[in-house]
Amino acid sequence: MSDRPDEVGGVVDANEPVRVRGFGAGLVVLGVIGLLAAFTLTVDKFRLLEDPTYTPSCNLNPVLSCGSVMVTEQASAFGFPNPLLGLIGFSVVVTIGVVLATGTRLPHGIMVGLAVGAAAGLAFVHWLAFQSLYRIDALCPWCMVVWAVTIPIAVWSVLVALRLRGSHRLVEGLWSVRYLIVLFWYLVILVLILVRFWDYWSTQL
Amino acid sequence: MSKQSKKKPNLPPVPAEQRAASADRRAAAAQLMQQQRRRDRRRTVLIQVAVGLVAVVAVVATTLVVLSQRDGDGAVATTPPGLTEDGAVRFGAADAPVTLQAVEDFQCPACRQFEQANVDLLTSYREGDQVAVEYRPIAFLDRMSTTGYSTRALNASMCVLEDAGKDAWLAMHQSLYEQQPPEGGAGLPDDQLVGMAEDAGAGGAVEGCIDDGRYDDWAAQQTADVFSGEVSGTPTVFVNGTKLGGTDTASIQKAVAEAGAK
Numbered sequence: 001m002s003d004r005p006d007e008v009g010g011v012v013d014a015n016e017p018v019r020v021r022g023f024g025a026g027l028v029v030l031g032v033i034g035l036l037a038a039f040t041l042t043v044d045k046f047r048l049l050e051d052p053t054y055t056p057s058c059n060l061n062p063v064l065s066c067g068s069v070m071v072t073e074q075a076s077a078f079g080f081p082n083p084l085l086g087l088i089g090f091s092v093v094v095t096i097g098v099v100l101a102t103g104t105r106l107p108h109g110i111m112v113g114l115a116v117g118a119a120a121g122l123a124f125v126h127w128l129a130f131q132s133l134y135r136i137d138a139l140c141p142w143c144m145v146v147w148a149v150t151i152p153i154a155v156w157s158v159l160v161a162l163r164l165r166g167s168h169r170l171v172e173g174l175w176s177v178r179y180l181i182v183l184f185w186y187l188v189i190l191v192l193i194l195v196r197f198w199d200y201w202s203t204q205l
Numbered sequence: 206m207s208k209q210s211k212k213k214p215n216l217p218p219v220p221a222e223q224r225a226a227s228a229d230r231r232a233a234a235a236q237l238m239q240q241q242r243r244r245d246r247r248r249t250v251l252i253q254v255a256v257g258l259v260a261v262v263a264v265v266a267t268t269l270v271v272l273s274q275r276d277g278d279g280a281v282a283t284t285p286p287g288l289t290e291d292g293a294v295r296f297g298a299a300d301a302p303v304t305l306q307a308v309e310d311f312q313c314p315a316c317r318q319f320e321q322a323n324v325d326l327l328t329s330y331r332e333g334d335q336v337a338v339e340y341r342p343i344a345f346l347d348r349m350s351t352t353g354y355s356t357r358a359l360n361a362s363m364c365v366l367e368d369a370g371k372d373a374w375l376a377m378h379q380s381l382y383e384q385q386p387p388e389g390g391a392g393l394p395d396d397q398l399v400g401m402a403e404d405a406g407a408g409g410a411v412e413g414c415i416d417d418g419r420y421d422d423w424a425a426q427q428t429a430d431v432f433s434g435e436v437s438g439t440p441t442v443f444v445n446g447t448k449l450g451g452t453d454t455a456s457i458q459k460a461v462a463e464a465g466a467k
Contacts, residue, residue, distance in 0.1 A: 061348065062348065062349060062350055062351050062388070062389045062390070063351050065389065068389060068390070137351040137352065137390070137391035138351060138391075176249065177253060179253060179257070180253050180256060180257055180260075183257045183260070183261070184260065187260065187261060187264050187265075190264075190265070191264060191265075191268050194265075194268050194269070194272065195268065195272065197351060198272045198275075199347065199351075199352055199353035200347070200348065200350075200351050200352070200353065
């Protein structure tokens with residue numbers, strides 16, 4: 001009888017440590033944002049092909065401009081425009097997110113697949129960020145939206161996949177600070193952008 | 206145990222109130238537990254929010270302070286040698302009755318057109334004894350490139366002036382317009398500016414001057430000074446101190462003739 005309070009209080013949760021509904025909802029929100037960004041970039045790419053003088057709406061100033069970024073080689077890293085990858089990838093993210101958000105459990109293989117795919121996206125996004133900052137010398141706002149959503153999608157998917165394999169202190173610790181991880185990631189990129197384009201920002205003040 | 210307790214063969218029945226009391230205790234304990242966990246979670250969230258906010262403020266503030274110090278480390282701007290009092294490079298006879306002054310920015314496409322359209326006219330003025338030509342360069346188009354090209358180009362030209370004198374400056378001035386980078390890009394890199402400076406006649410010392418941005422502060426000062434006067438854009442041409450409405454060849458010739466050049 002003495003173990004009953006524990007059962008009501010803690011043991012039930014310990015039997016079911018990985019709750020994925022909230023994560024699923026997060027995937028839906030982030031995936032939809034990423035999808036919108038990729039869609040806009042794709043449409044702008046079409047417009048730019050139809051009319052080379054077309055100025056995309058996100059050409060704000062020399063640093064924040066997608067027109068100058070979209071015409072580069074890096075914008076078609078695999079021989080076709082990158083946002084096509086985003087259309088595919090974010091659609092999958094949204095789909096898995098919706099299923100998880102309904103409380104449905106998915107086979108571990110699918111969660112691992114999500115983690116691997118998202119990690120590949122993360123690597124690609126960082127390559128693009130490096131090219132944008134240090135080779136193209138311009139930032140494209142919609143591309144940065146894609147960077148911004150890919151980071152949490154990848155970090156959290158990897159952590160969830162690891163948690164589903166079994167409880168581990170390091171993984172649980174990282175999971176408990178998952179928002180901070182993403183925040184610090186953003187901070188690093190923000191600082192790199194500030195430093196890189198300081199000449200430009202400082203003349204705007 | 207569960208089988209036994211289900212059967213409960215030899216125990217006296219637990220009185221109803223006692224059962225109720227034990228259920229209450231259990232419920233209370235469970236509630237306490239839940240409150241405790243909710244408190245823990247709230248504390249974790251609060252700690253993370255606090256850590257996050259402090260980190261954002263600290264990192265951004267530190268970055269901005271460091272970067273802005275990097276900008277303004279030279280307290281007094283070094284002025285390039287060989288300029289007129291108002292910061293112009295002067296060509297032509299010292300006692301010429303007419304002085305034509307052109308205010309230009311190396312990043313400005315209209316200045317490039319001005320140079321191309323009037324190159325013969327300005328050359329003839331420089332070589333004659335009637336009209337002195339003054340170039341008063343400024344750098345206000347840094348925002349048109351991602352690397353502050355306007356200032357870097359002006360600085361590079363002043364490095365050439367310091368190192369090799371006015372004629373080399375004029376050659377640098379010309380090649381800066383010939384190779385003017387488009388607006389909205391990254392400008393020309395410093396090493397290319399160094400190459401152009403050396404082609405214009407400057408020696409090896411020009412590289413350090415260009416890399417360090419020796420005259421960046423002066424360029425900012427000069428630009429502010431010029432904009433405090435009648436200039437609001439480039440190119441702007443003055444003939445004997447009077448601002449011209451147009452910068453085409455005909456307007457210049459007319460103004461110069463009216464100013465008394467023979």
